[in-house]
Amino acid sequence: xxxxxxxxxxxxxxxxxxxxxxxxxxxxxxxxxxxxxxxxxxxxxxxxxxxxxxxxxxxxxxxxxxxxxxxxxxxxxxxxxxxxxxxxxxxxxxxxxxxxxxxxxxxxxxxxxxxxxxxxxxxxxxxxxxxx
Ligand SMILES: [Zn+2]
Numbered sequence: 001x002x003x004x005x006x007x008x009x010x011x012x013x014x015x016x017x018x019x020x021x022x023x024x025x026x027x028x029x030x031x032x033x034x035x036x037x038x039x040x041x042x043x044x045x046x047x048x049x050x051x052x053x054x055x056x057x058x059x060x061x062x063x064x065x066x067x068x069x070x071x072x073x074x075x076x077x078x079x080x081x082x083x084x085x086x087x088x089x090x091x092x093x094x095x096x097x098x099x100x101x102x103x104x105x106x107x108x109x110x111x112x113x114x115x116x117x118x119x120x121x122x123x124x125x126x127x128x129x130x131x132x
Pocket of ligand 1: 038
């Protein structure tokens with residue numbers, strides 16, 4: 001059973017309030033790099049060496065190009081983790097916001113927007129679809 005229009009509008013207002021309260025966010029992902037680097041003379045290429053890392057870094061796209069940033073301090077890493085996690089929340093809220101708007105559009109009754117001239121024209125089946 002579908003929600004009523006007032007319920008849907010309440011849901012939409014709730015979502016909008018949550019979106020407006022989001023903290024700083026940014027698209028991107030935090031990935032871990034671990035293993036041997038590209039320098040064959042590096043100590044990591046010696047036998048029994050575990051390789052570098054794990055090193056975390058932030059990657060994101062700017063105009064289609066992937067940008068990678070490493071974190072100079074743990075605080076910077078934590079900040080980026082928060083921002084990326086907040087973006088995931090934004091995406092989820094945004095998806096729900098679009099969905100509830102689409103439901104509202106389906107539930108909203110048709111408004112009487114016809115001009116008097118338009119109304120004079122005979123209509124094959126004029127039905128009031130107010131009740132829903
Ligand atoms: Zn190395």
